[in-house]
Amino acid sequence: MRSLPLHAPGSPRSARPLVRLGAVLATAVVLAVSAVGCGTPQHNPAPPINGPAAPASGTASALTGADVNAWLDGLLPAALDRTDIAGATVAVVNNGKILTTRGYGYADTGAGGNAAVPVDPDRHLFRMGSVSKLVTATAVLQLVQSGKLDLDADVKTYLDFELPLRYERAVTLRHLLTHTAGFEERIAGLIGTNGGDLNLRRALMTDPPEQIYQPGTVPAYSNYSNALAGYIVERVSGTRFEEYVQRNVLDRAGMPSSTFEQPLPAALRDRVSNGYDTSAGPAAPFEIVGTPPPGALSAPATDMARFMLAQLGEPVGFAPLLDQPTRELMQRPALDATSLGTLADGPRMTLGFFAEDRNGHRILGHGGDTKYFHSHLQIYPDDRAGIFLSLNSNGSGALDSHELRESIVNGFADRYFPARDDQPTAGVDPATTAKHAALAAGTYESSRAIQSNFLTAIGLVGRTTVSVADGDRLLVEPGPLSDSPALYEEVAPWVWREVGGQRTIAMRATDDRVEAISFDSAFALLPVEPARAWVVAVPVLALSTVVLLLTVLSWPVGAIARRWLGSARRERAGRTARILSRVAVAGTLLAFAGWVLSIGSIMGLQDVPGPVLRAIQVLQLVGLLGVLPAAVRLIDDVRRHLGWRRITASGLILFALAGAGWFAVEFHLLAPSISY
Template identity: 55%
Template sequence: MSPHDAPPRPSAPSRAARSRRAGALVAVAAAALLAGCGAAPGQGPAPHVTTPAAPETARLTEADVNAWLDGVIPSGMETGGVVGATVSVVHDGEILTARGYGLAGTGDAPTPVDPEKHLFRPGSVSKLVTATAVMQQVQAGKIDLDADIKQYLDFDLPTEFDTPITTRHLLTHTAGFEERVTNLIRLDGVRANLREELVTDPPTQVYAPGTTPAYSNYGNSLAGYLVERVTGTRFEDYVQREVFDRIGMTSSSFEQPLPERLADRMSGGYNDSANPTAQPVETVTTSPAGGLTSSATDMARFMLAHLGAQTGGTPLLDEATTKLMHQGALGAEQLGGLADGPRMTLGFFDESRNGHRIIGHGGDTNFFHSHLQLYPGGGAGKGTGLFVSFNSTGVDRGVQGVRNAVLNGFADRYFPKGTGAEGTGAGGTSTGGAPAMEYDHDAAPLARDEAVKLAARVQGEYDSSRRMDSTLLSAIDLTGRTTATAREDGTLLFQPGPASEGPAVYEAIGEHTWREVGGQRVLATRTEDGRVTGIVYEDAFTLLPTPAQRSAGLVLPVLLGSLVILVLAVVSWPIAAVARRSTGVAPRDRAGRPARVLAKAGTLSGVLALAGWAVSVTGLMQLQEIPAAQIRVLQLFQLLALLAVIPAGVRLHDDVRRRTGWTRVVGSALVLLALIGLGWFAVEFNFLAPDISY
């Protein structure tokens, strides 16, 4: 999910993203053991879904939308191997349509999806409901957007910077937290306990508040907990009463497990249509960030409420608070040059396309993949909204292709360039509408000479701000990096492109802004002393320069070389023993034997540690937790390998002193260097950290 091409923005890392990143770590460890490459296998793009071409004057009417959806979604689901989908569209104060496709239940009695009856898991779209609840308390004067949140909490939140965290930071993903995935989504039916999850092993704060967009489930869940604190009402109960009940969302709940009245309406969650076995119901343990369950028609009511056109009850927010929530929430004072591009609102992402202001949010669990977009109109009750959710990931992540086809195709058909804010529903002639985008997507490219200078400044290797910086999974960054290369014509080649799997070329359209050539994404950079310190993409994600000591060009050769040497050393032991017996060569004398034995033990421990990490992360790819005892055993092996540097050094010294021959001296030196290299890697990437959460 992105402002333009809608790749996923998960409440937990999406199944595809988790597989890609876990596969990367497996590659770092296992591929080296097999003397293969040090990078993860490349992932191909999501299956292409053909979107029917828009007629010259496609009208945003029920009949046209239904016909268009019927042409896009079923074919995309078939191509991508998706089991079921639910969708709703609102326009100018009413539910224009709600439709279901495929199956909500498989087995002996397949059940077609009913958009009103069947419940789906919108994942991180839940954050919009949470942000709405927070803004209700801002409107009521119980929460100050810019006050230190510690005044609202009943536990000690560890922080690393003097700047306080505010509610504004939480809603804009700038509180500075690293990513954590331990227990984020569970499949054992456990009942979610928000406070317990927030208090237990909170993520480390790695960025100063308000400076670096870094998507955070923990931060959003903290925002939900503030509501609980200031109202004295459990978060799930508050949202039920003050959001769902107010606007007639009778098929929605944050309760996990679902209440009995809704449980039998839950759609199954599936891997793909080739394996249509319903998976266990997921529990998102930090419920405000992704615990919502809802129907397409209920999500339509939520969209109408945000467009100022709910059909009954009390408005969720007054007009001024709604406007505040929908506009960019941080400026150049906090973000510097990053503010020159798309920015987070107080909950929504800026997903503008074709010159139209679009705000939205996507969400992914292990099995459900969803997105909500609003096209604010020219006044109260005006505007358009689209919600879509799928109940399976699909073959080769096929859900990405059909989801993109729906989101981008809808915008291109009904809100093409040159139409007013009401799109083609008004014949493309409307002149009213939502505030314009806060950056000029259609600006002319800068002159070549100036672009060349700017591109040279950006060139380099970057890591995502959404990363597990202090945990033992930080090594995933090694193969999930983006490289920016300055080209002769002043454009930048990103490999892979931000929020995409293939390369992308960007051209400079401002001192801090870059536009995708042939696309609609916009990047913004921040510089300090002529050096780029960040590149923001998709509002809540920032590319940060890779520290020299973590550069893949340094780390992977050191790691690969170390592992090859250690594996060859282990393999050589039995070969040498057999050779000695067959030739009658006497074994080495006992002098220096303790150092040799300890060095060998450390060498074997290093190989076992890396093999164990590879197996463990493979388990993560299959949604399995790594037992704490298993991690501690692997850390023990890793520690023994590090300590073996001492006896390996003694062994080398002994071989040189006793002139045992150049082959033994070289072999001992190589093993020593390999143990040092492996030990450096383990320390640098936290494999020996006392905190084993991830």
């Protein structure tokens, strides 16, 4: 699956996570809510050696097996050791041949007492995560090629159950494959360890995600969309999805050791690499992806090399997966300005691939992550080359796996396909650019989001701030797909390029505001609603929580003080309002604690039972309804002139309950839907 169940714009996209970045998000939420075969491949084992120096800018190294091996051998062994990643597998193709496959580190570290087993790129299967989506998209295009599917037909034509759609515009396969069907994020059942009775239809029908965007207008990465496309393949072909892709994609491409089956077939079970948190830790259980099409593929590097060759139209010795017109259709941008407006001037999805251009070269790619495996595939259609990399561990740092993957694929591009001289330059007059920059300034959140239930609160973290710099430039903090600020200049109307970098963003705007910023093929940034701004929501939540906590602490302190001083018991007048207010205070704090624990579990891909979430909502509702007795208590204290201390305390409690209630309503903690 693609890193991050909920994508933080400034974080690596390669949720391409799930769990590592999900854990970071969960931690932030806790803090906020608590407020307080073709040619002869060369492969390992290879001893680490010093790789040759990188070529000067604009000068490419020769893309040969010897040079690639030396380069990889000089980088990966030391990187695995530094990051505590157990193993890696790599494949490189060029000019219709498998140039090299390499294995580094261990498929089994021996942590369970058995002998350590080095990674063998021919033998050991790694989990592909969302790289699987490319196989699913290929299967869809095969059926389009044969006339059994229409990319622009309403998907209702192919389904045997109803989708709860908000908008009248039809959802099409084109939308599903480009992540523009408009669905919000869905986390439940994404990855587990129970491979009992997997049923794709049942999984898709059970609590489907809400549609929150007009189809075709907002890129918003969606595992559900790809799973739905896979189910349509199953429906139209009359064959289980796993069986269809095995026979028509994997076997046809010469990938005999690859499979979507979960658990693995008996013949492959002793060939799968273990997954690890770090190289020093125990092996994790085999991961089960709840809906196989978006992320269940297991494959060795050699098979993935053959898949790249097939996508490049050079399946030497094997049958083509697609004819040339269909392959070209799959690999060109699938939506234009008619749907996306000026967002179409930025990175766009093809029918399955991300646009990952670098150095002026056209690059199509896809990353993927499970809890423990992290993969990336890139092909260069115009240069007849490709690289695949997979890691079997998270590493000791939260971003280790992402950074290592990026360093390899970007290093490959810079070494063998360096920058061309025809990079775009600024072409917008300064006055227009300054106006555009001023309109773009603001705070944004990712389009990959949940907006229909309690997980809306996660939107408080991972936001991006855009501000004007030097009058006509934009400072984006953090930069897209980065954790550091990035400076952008306008190179065409509403198209901005990173100063001294490679990334491009595009904006869709009206006369008075920017509606969306596309920063990656399947992701966009959307303006944050004023009421949900961090500077509003977090202070209200923090102050409310502090007041409620101090109120609870004051109860035993007050009781002890009255007993110690021999003070009279509090009068009975207003007793009912006081008791109900106390119940509301306690209910609100218990609800907040419940949300913190539940959200932390969910972001760690642990299911939270529905009755537990409903119980938390009841506590939250008790707190919200407590605003009424708290107001009665304040009015009574004022009417009876009970002194400024009592009146102030009653006023603060009313404020805290009202603030907590506002937060609960604004961030959908009380929404009827608890599907996530």
